[in-house]
Amino acid sequence: MKFPAPRAQRIVQAISAVCYLLLLLSVLNIGTVFYPDFYLRIDPIIAAGTSIATRSIPPRLIIGLALILLPFFLGRVFCGWICPMGIAIDTVDWITKKHFKGNRINGFDNPGTKKWRWVKYAFLLFCTGSAIVGINLYFYLAPISLINRFFVSVLYPITSLITNTLLELIRPLASLLNIQSLYYLSVKQHVFATNFFVAFFVSGIFTLALISPRFWCRYLCPSGAVLALFSSAPVIRRTVYHEKCTRCGICQKRCPMKAIAEDPATTLHEECLSCLKCSKICPEHAIRFAFTPSKPRITPIFKQERRNFFGWGVGGILSGLLFYTNPSRGTSKDVNGKGGLSHPVRPPGSIPEGDFLKKCARCYECIFACPTNTLQPIWFEAGLEAIWTPKVTSSFAPCDKDCAACGQACPTGAIRPLSLADKIYCKIGTARIYKNRCLAWEHDRKCLVCDEVCPYDAVTFIAVGNRKNRVPRVDARKCSGCGYCESHCPVNGKKAIVVEVFGEVRLAHGSYRQAAKSRKLELKLGGTSKEGKLPPGFDFSN
């Protein structure tokens, strides 16, 4: 049997997949690679959506915006050749192909019709409607965000778990051969909230491959929709030599996008991935992808009535307004989002909450970059609008004092890249002591852990009344909210010292050092103000 030569598209896809995975893994050692978030920057919907919702162009997303112009020349090559979501779907398709042979429905569209293709435009318009009023909903279905979430919160932790289990199994061998480095070898095991839902959601998308290949790209993907809008007549496109074509229809049957119409010479260019499959399988070599100056026969992209689409846009606007009138946005005085948006402790460098929600692409890059695993995606706890946004979970692990990886990893600027020098002044919250849970306050026990571990020297132990042991106090001006205290607090369950969002400093621009100064904060790594404190742990009675 002759192994079929891989098409150029497959080679590029393979390279793209490798690049995507390497860049993603480089996030674990942020700073080693120049643009670890490159793929998120080039997602057209992240670029366009964030720009619309924030009415600005985030500098890191300029490539993504520029890419929207690519379809004028090459059609949807991004979808067909580069998109990691497309590659993942193709891979699932390839794995399940044999098993489901014959069972596959291959779409509920007739070849070349647009019956259900409007769905993706409807979603796009709906989100654009809400983005116009400043609510960014694109992230739900932005393809690179989606696949990133899947790799970060589902595949990566499972892979580490399996790797560590295997390493565990070979430990006796390492011991026998006396190879210490192998004996203690283990990979970092991180865990992520929302993993169940992300797994469920993305496997749903993969399962749709059973209905038809590239189901997602045909009917749902908002990035695909944006690109399709501009690829009704790309400069380089599918062309059929009428004189050679025998109307055998094989291309029509095997087109993964069902983008070839009843007459195989007619192409729905906005649905064509330029994957070159048809030109390769055509027995008559009648199909070419080439520079085509003449105008094609343009079929309207929206077969639905224009009015319907207008309806989706208005629906989006109204839904956006629903977000503003939900208590998760704060009280009636703060519906514009400028005031008390309720939210969890955000990563250091997060811009003010309202803008943060508009910019955050929910891509999990920051969550992946976080070395301590304190950054966790949230689910409904801060409302529908804040789904999948990052949260500092101090009960779990602290925000490392010598790290500002999350800001470096953020593709949209929702978290600002901070220098370590400026990060010191970035207060993300304040530790609060729950006296009725504290071993020292409630049980008069000698526990000084929070003071021991505090890198900012914000916890002091004071003598109160006739207690045997000293009790902790937090100086809010010195507390950065890093959470070393909370994560090391020996009280199980809810900790006795908890970092709360109170007192956080969120700046859209400008230096945190200045902001800390004007707020009279005394943030300093390892300040020594414990002068005059009597030596504890000693017993001078003897």
Place this chain on the structure above:
Amino acid sequence: MKNITRRDFLVSGALGASIMMFPALGFPAKVPVVDTCPDLVFAHGDPGAATIAAINAIGGMKRFVKQGQKVCIKPNFSFANPPEAATTTHPEVVKAIAEEAKKAGAKQITIVDNVLHREEACLEKTGIKVCEMVPDTLVKPLTSSRFFRHVTIPEGKQLKETRILEPVLDADVFIAAPVAKSHSAAGVSLSMKGMMGVIKNRMVFHAIYDLHTAIVDLAFRVKPDLVIIDATRLLSDHGPGGPGKVLHPKIVIASTDMVAADAATVSLGEWYGRKVKPQQVKHIAEAAKRGLGRIDWENLKIRKVKV
């Protein structure tokens, strides 16, 4: 065939045992080298050189490490701070110990700590990585629960069971190499308090037990063969995390007795701006009382060297 009754079995067993014991009863015990060695050594000098001098003065590493043995060293590299902060053992001290152990014929050397800060940051900032230049040596911050093994502590008053780092339990020779520093809860953190770095669950020391008693309980189970305290720098206050006042005694203390080594270090230093007697440190006093070692270090055989 004649059946052997249980009585026969026990009688013959006892008989056989006593015959085998006979030579042991008949000959005097071999005079160990140990008698000629000092109990406590103070070596003055730079970290690396003073450590080697201290080891030589206590009888040389060959006294502890035999050919082909596994050595485990437990320094303190728990905090991601540079050596100047005196919150962690100087890497040159640990490296010197590893080198001496290797020269004495150690098959493998494992340098471990259950670190408090992030693993990579600890390795990087403390400079401890330099020890891996010594052949067959691995430096490993171990925090994952699968590298710990459950043990019981029969002598324990409060801490009766805990999980201890495997390499510590499996080592033929165990060497403690703490830095001399103050500690907000225990007073000082030296060799005994430092053993909280080889167990998994430290929280219970604060949450359930009396810290001082639990430290002594633990010291009964993890007794180092050799204690080398790095007092080249001494964190006089604001320990264990610092930053605090750093003194520079430039001394390395060596002993086989945890209590004596800790007690001597307490006397040697200045803590929170005052002199402290070993008896005034609760866990050291309790350890001496429970017979773990000698708190009256002045009465021991002492050798002082200078390099």
